Amino acid sequence: MTRSRPGRANLESVAAAAGVSRATVSRVVNGWASVAPELRERVERAIAELGYVPNQAARSLVTQRADAVALVVAEPDPRVFGDPYFSGIVRGVSTELLSAGVQVVLLMAQSDEELSGIERYLRTAPLDGVLLVSEHSSNDPIPAAMIEAGMPLVIGGRPMQPGLDVPSVDNDNVGGARVATEHLVARGCRRVGTVAGPIDMAAGVDRLEGVRLALGGDLPADRVEHGAFTQASGEEATRRLLDRVPDLDGLFVASDLMALGALRALRLAGRRVPDDVAVVGFDDIPLASATEPPLTTARQQTVLQGRTMARMLLARARPDLRLREAPEVPDVTPDRVVLPVELVVRDSA
Known part of the structure; x- marks a missing residue:
């Protein structure tokens, strides 16, 4: 031939x-x-x-099958490619979709205008479904648009819009932050503060709630600062916090990238970690074990989250596909899956 x-x-x-x-x-x-x-x-x-x-x-x-799924990330390029959280999600999503013969289309939005453009594209694009991560507010147009268009959708994280009936896969942000803060209290910290995440993101709201629960609701407003889940914002927020509460002795930081900035701010302020201020982060990124001192943090399973999101979407959008056995992935039959978070204790607290 x-x-x-x-x-x-x-x-x-x-x-x-x-x-x-x-x-x-x-x-x-x-x-x-x-x-x-x-x-x-x-x-x-x-x-x-x-x-x-x-x-x-x-x-x-x-x-009537496109063999393609869109992964929409409502973040600017530097954050998507610089934050290990997103690389873990992409890796997990790609692992499951590609093994099922389904391609991944990555779409990033740096502004509301770009998000609206993506929404218009998704309405008519040849896709089997949509995965949405880093939803930033209850005004995000994509969830409602996908429901109206009949396009299968799975959200990574807790949906921000009240009453939104959309499948989702989240990490236990409340429980993880609560355990992390309880660890600070258990080691003797009495003036605990927090660098919380953005209030327009479910992870930021839920992790702050976990801190409040751990402290029995006793979290004065002057012990709370907000960052943007970036190293620079963590450093700036910690400086502001120290200006208001110079005798701070415990600090929960709502992401490891922000914790890297917090450690630098504390060092520049002459505060020793953990002798003067004990620090706990959230994520357990690869750099967490390489900081000085190594960072105690709440470990979330981002790769598993991405895999679970992908399988949840395929189970609804492509029931014709026979997925490989994956006993480590939780049951995706429920519309809401919350993955456990565990505390990894190192030298910072």
């Missing part, structure tokens, strides 16, 4: 090479089960020999 030049093979040439009809080739390409094994083998051999690549748009019209 002679190999055709790349890009020139079509259904007719595959059919001629395999000695079958064009319709039989189409059924094999589109995954129909009603093709005899011997014919299927001949067609697949011809496809491999000729280097035939199906037209995805035409195939989608026949199968």
Whole structure:
């Protein structure tokens, strides 16, 4: 059998090479089960020999499947590529989707205008579903738009919009922050403060709630500062906190990146960690064990979160797919899955 030049093979040439009809080739390409094994083998051999690549748009019209899922991240590029949280989500999502033969389309929005443009694209794009992470407010247009368009959607994190009936996969942000703060109290800290996350994000709100629960609701307003889940914002927030509460002896920081900034601010202020101020972060990013001193932190499972999100979406959008066994991934039948968070104790607290 002679190999055709790349890009020139079509259904007719595959059919001629395999000695079958064009319709039989189409059924094999589109995954129909009603093709005899011997014919299927001949067609697949011809496809491999000729280097035939199906037209995805035409195939989608026949199968009503796009074999593609959009991963939407409402964050600027530097945050997406600089924060290990997002790399873990992308890795987990890609692991599950690609093993199922489904492509990942990564979309990032740096402004409300860009988010609106993505929303318009998602309404008509050839997609099997949408994964949304880093939802920033109850005004995010994407969830309502996807529900209206009948597009399957899974949110990473707790949905911000009250009453929004959308499947989601979250980490136990409240419980993790509570355990982390209780650890500070248990080691003798009496003036505990926090660098909390943004109040327009569920993770920021929930981790602050965990601190309050651990302190029995006794969290004065002057012991709370907010950052943007970045190292620079963590350093600036810690400086402001120390200006107001110079005798601070315990600090829960709502992300490890912000904790890196907090450690620098404390060092520049002449405060020793943990002797003067004990510090606990949240995430357990790779750098957490390499800080000076190594950072005590609440470990969340971002790769597992991404994998669970992907499987949850495929279970709803593509029930025809047979997913590989993954006993480590929780049951995705419920519409809300909350992954456990554990405290990793190191030298900072």
